[in-house]
Amino acid sequence: MAVVSADLGCSATRDRCGSFWGEKWRSGERMLLRKSLRNSSRISATASLAVRTFKHERPIVDVEMNRLMTTGRYVQWYPGHIAKAERDLKEQLLLVDVVVELRDARIPSATGHPDLEKWIRGKKRILVLNREDMISTADRNAWASYFASKDMPVIFTNGQQGKGIMKLTRQAGSVGSTINSKRRDKGLLPRSVRVAVVGFPNIGKSSIINRLLKRKICEAAPRPGVTRQLRWSTIHDGLDLLDSPGILPMKFDDQAAAVKLAICNDIGQESYEVSGVAAVLVERLKRLPAAGAKVLTSRYRVDAEDCSGEYYLELVAQKLFQGDVNQAATRLLLDFRRGKFGCFALESPPSS
Incomplete structure (x- = not known):
């Protein structure tokens, strides 16, 4: 699974291995690959991203981010x-x-x-x-x-x-x-x-x-x-x-907002999967003008350009945490909460 994720997470790697995977898919192993990805405990959104990557020739990271914040990672916490x-x-x-x-x-x-x-x-x-x-x-x-x-x-x-x-x-x-x-x-x-x-x-x-x-x-x-x-x-x-104790809606209808609460540690960690939330944070940081991929690259000495959030966590895990993605995700969230990436809001005011 690690090899598959690596091939799918970065466009440069995909291009080098495109012919190999094309032969595999044409030889009838496409269904087996889909099943392997779907049953993996890693992230179901990766499977969907994989199919779209081959179809559209590049990872659709915006769609992946939206998927993680909605159906892929349902956040719910109401003690x-x-x-x-x-x-x-x-x-x-x-x-x-x-x-x-x-x-x-x-x-x-x-x-x-x-x-x-x-x-x-x-x-x-x-x-x-x-x-x-x-x-x-x-x-x-x-x-x-x-x-x-x-x-x-x-x-x-x-x-x-x-x-x-x-x-x-x-x-x-x-x-x-x-x-x-x-x-x-x-x-x-x-x-x-x-x-x-x-x-x-x-x-x-x-x-x-x-x-x-x-x-x-x-x-x-x-x-x-x-x-x-x-x-x-x-x-x-x-x-x-x-x-008064902290109060929350009984149900988070807006999962994008719920993931932001998880990123900022405003809800209990038992309500979400750390790696999924950290992957969304990577994507968000890359798109913020005040941050960008450079803050991640500078912090972990791992290039964040052209990689999905999930694949970037794998790269950081391999370099710094002996392949432990969960530990890499936890460190990234802690670094954000402690202001290690700089001072900026994750939300902008709604436009008129």
């Missing part, structure tokens, strides 16, 4: 504690005045919960894009302009370093003042303003809350599912804060 947390959160949201929605600055669209607008029912929302240190200034400006056009001002934060926390505190306090001003106009006494912090797993909610409270009350770890219960705390007199 039991999230279902309970979602029920409890919807009840508590009836009591809050302000919702602080956290998203991952690398994938702002993919980390927006499709049901949140329905849950908050017109309450004041503050949108926060965390991990702003992992995207470029150009990405930041583009997303800020996009959300401003939607009348959704955004705050960029870095929960690890505390950047943007003061601005978030001021905005939450300003909203609280407005709410209590309206209460006084109605002859009501002022009260503490209740703020809920919501978002997907592992996007930095606990770090942000610890910064807001100026003390560590939430465990923060670089993995999804650490926070499992709702918790109320007081930021200062007049401002109460609700921390």
Whole structure:
């Protein structure tokens, strides 16, 4: 199988071996090759790519990427504690005045919960894009302009370093003042303003809350599912804060978005196959103007041009990990999550 994948993954190798494989296919072994590829535990998408490669004379890597993100790699993760947390959160949201929605600055669209607008029912929302240190200034400006056009001002934060926390505190306090001003106009006494912090797993909610409270009350770890219960705390007199576990849609209808969550470690690793997600990341990096194949070639000293994502993982595995593709895929994902390829978003704002 390794030889077949190598021949199919790179156009230069295919050209050198084209006549050999042509004879094999004409001699009646085409069906056996298809069966071997289909039954292989490697990746079913490779078989489809193989047939198209011979038919169209070159690998269709864009189709392969789309296939990996849809039918080839179905991503699904919905732990039991999230279902309970979602029920409890919807009840508590009836009591809050302000919702602080956290998203991952690398994938702002993919980390927006499709049901949140329905849950908050017109309450004041503050949108926060965390991990702003992992995207470029150009990405930041583009997303800020996009959300401003939607009348959704955004705050960029870095929960690890505390950047943007003061601005978030001021905005939450300003909203609280407005709410209590309206209460006084109605002859009501002022009260503490209740703020809920919501978002997907592992996007930095606990770090942000610890910064807001100026003390560590939430465990923060670089993995999804650490926070499992709702918790109320007081930021200062007049401002109460609700921390919630990460919430996810019950089903990922958009598998492209689900794969981005996997790439950024915003869902549990048990929900996806590491090698498939890493192959998609390779294809995405090659197409990003801020990255390109050069960041992969420079990092691993393996040429990433003219190779599919899966074949590139095999090359890296052979050179650095004694042929272990899973280990190569894990390293590539870790390198991206640690910013080893540079600072850039995986998503661009939707065009008008």
